[in-house]
Amino acid sequence: MTDISDIRREYTLSGDIHEDMPSNPMALFTHWLEVVKDSNIADPTAMSVATVDETGQPFQRIVLLKRFDDQGFVFFTNLGSRKAKQIAVNGKVSLLFPWQSIDKQVAITGVAEPLSKKEVLSYFVSRPKDSQIAAWVSKQSSPISARNVLDSKFSELKAKFAKGEVPVPSFWGGYRVRPSSIEFWQGGEHRLHDRFLYTQHEGQWDKARLAP
Template sequence: MTTDPFALFDSWFAEARSSEINDSNAMALATVDASGQPSVRMVLLKGHGPDGFVFYTNHEGRKAADLAAVPKAALLFHWKSLRRQIRVEGTVTHTTAAESDAYFATRSRDSQLGAWASDQSRPLADRATFEARYEEMQARFAGGDVPRPPHWGGYRVTPHAIEFWQDRAHRLHERRVFTRTADGWREGLLYP
């Protein structure tokens, strides 16, 4: 039994990548706004390690506003085929510009253009308006690389708690929880 939550995450994530049909890196991201109103949505994990869990998004959308107001978040990975889930709670910071640039460069050109065309989370009169903006971006960046928009980048959730939940018969689930301390991680169990 490991007492390193990141080694255990790596093991479970490797199994999920080989068994989940779609988006094994999908995770629910929960935030709250300045008034305490919660919101949750799916995002994709794009990096992880002892320093945290990384995702990328538009910095002008609702989740970015929530994270600016309250820089804390919860993540949930749910792998139904494995009957497992992992809960993460922590503080949120921006990734560096270099990290954001490096990841943006790996995205498909269409996804890069979409990042320029979208006013994420803002009202949209009709789909044709967005498609026209996308075509404008195609023309704007025709024949060249698409740079990362200044309003787009990454976030890192640095965990203070990570829970590993494994389904068991008769709802007698196994719940292992890791809590960050000044000296590292403390491991414990929770009742199902």
């Protein structure tokens, strides 16, 4: 066994946290995301999405947050992907924003609900054309024999759609994760971290400070 137990540091990059947390966690999330963007972190909207299959086995993967408001957090994906199949069986998911370079994290639990066709179309047409074509190329999570299978299909479809618009694939869509809890974690010296948990209760947000 490789011993890496001596890899450690003090968590001092997050700055001060205020005791008077806002009543709505989305206000705090908006503020933290602005801090992250201003810090020039690569992929500030990257988040881990955890789902569970029919046997209870959890899976995680990184996707990009594309929209958010008081109703929830939105991401897009292939509807034939492993994550989409698992959401169809169990809509309960967890999201994690791992902003390590400023010693902050946001962990969310909630239920993933499919977006309307109108919402999917609105986002799809805003994507770069090559990204639209790529959505047609990949049967996400299915086995392929080699990388050149993707490259050849991409070239074929790029020629096909060279002079026209790219339609939305029927197997492509998105989800809105309606949060039931949102936890804000901020690193502190001596492992005395700050943790604030917001929990939905009858349409209102309850707030509590947690021990680290």
